Amino acid sequence: MKNNYGTKKPERQELGRVSDRISFIYVEHARINRQDSAIQVVDYRGIINIPVALVSVLLLGPGVDVTHRAMELMGDSSLAVVWVGECGVRQYAHGRSLNHSSRLLEAQAKLVSNRRSRLATARQMYEMRFPNEDFSNLTMEELRGKEGSRVRRIYREQSKLTGVSWNKREYKVDNFEDGTPINKALTAAHQALYGLSYSVIVALGASPGLGFIHTGHDLAFVYDFADLYKAKYSIPIAFKMTAKYGNHDIATHTRIAMRDEFKKGKLLAKMVKDLKSLLLKDSTADIESPQVIMSLWDDREGLQKFGVQYHEAQS
Structure with a gap:
């Protein structure tokens, strides 16, 4: 060898x-x-x-x-x-960011640390799910209510479209196999979507833990970001796979279908564009440059050159 x-x-x-x-x-x-x-x-x-x-x-x-x-x-x-656990139920770790710049992370931290900008970004994320609707005056409680109604409607529509019976979402962390086929398919589909969202966030240098809607968890922003795509990807695919395969190796079939749909829908490219739009308010910004720029922060003089030997100021 x-x-x-x-x-x-x-x-x-x-x-x-x-x-x-x-x-x-x-x-x-x-x-x-x-x-x-x-x-x-x-x-x-x-x-x-x-x-x-x-x-x-x-x-x-x-x-x-x-x-x-x-x-x-x-x-x-x-x-x-x-x-990940059996059938892809959990996730644990990631490698170093592909983008070695802290630009996106600093923008994210600034947005999430200010109540007004955090609310504005959360509204922007909801507006991405409700095209042509104005959410500029809605509170977070009102936004959550509209999102809850939308998700319940999507579940009912997919159930009617595929013929798969639907009662409620049940996620059994410690006993995946004990769930119904549709709930197992949803878990596998969401997990694949979380994994891809997680990868894009950390690869571009943002933080998976600084969420705008979810908070208090090291994957809060992953859940925020993945929720933007569930209605188009994980929910309909889970219902389709359940209708086609029932309980037969449903997690594997669902993962394969998700992977194929990610490629078909060019979801990676869309996620990169959406992340830039959310955190930089510019979907065209180039933040994946191979050039690595490092500076020294100064509270009075602004950014200073890195790699320079500085001398003590003379009084």
């Missing part, structure tokens, strides 16, 4: 932009090694090499062993790695 210990670390300009990457890959009961600039997945079916610079998020399910060298490559390539 070729010795990979001398493999060169990838340069940032060699890495794929977030919007151009594959959405996610799910792996379970396999061993993951490193082969040059690819991760090598070995299971009972054989061996496959996956270029990490082209993947957005890697979901690691039960029975996965990962080598240190493989994890090093994933970190260098800014591949978000998420350990």
Whole structure:
């Protein structure tokens, strides 16, 4: 076997932009090694090499062993790695941001730390779900009420469209298999959407924990962001897969359908644009430049040059 210990670390300009990457890959009961600039997945079916610079998020399910060298490559390539439970129920960790600038993070922190700007951003997120409606004077309570009504309506519509019986959403964290087929499909679909949302947020340098609607959790903003796309992706796909497969391996079928729909709908590119619009109020801003800019903050003089040896001021 070729010795990979001398493999060169990838340069940032060699890495794929977030919007151009594959959405996610799910792996379970396999061993993951490193082969040059690819991760090598070995299971009972054989061996496959996956270029990490082209993947957005890697979901690691039960029975996965990962080598240190493989994890090093994933970190260098800014591949978000998420350990998930059986059938993809939970998520735990991510790698370093692809975008090494703190511009998006600083903008997010500024918006969420001011009551007025936080409310304005939350309203903007609701307006993205209700085109052509004016939410400028609604309170958060009123916004939550409208969103609740919208989601309940979508569930009823999908139930009628697919013939899948619907009562209520039940998420059993500790017993996935005990849920109804539609609830298991919804859990798998939402988890895939959370994983992709999580990946885009951290890859662009924002914080998954600084939410505008959800708060107090390290994934608060992930839930905020993913909610923008549930009506178009995870909810209808969960109902379609349940209607087609019933309870037969429903989580796997749902994940595959979500992955295909992400690609078909070019969701990654849309997420990148939407995130820039929310936090920078500019969907066209280029924040993935390979150039890394670092400055020193000064309370009086503004930003100062980094890497300069400063001397004590003379009185």
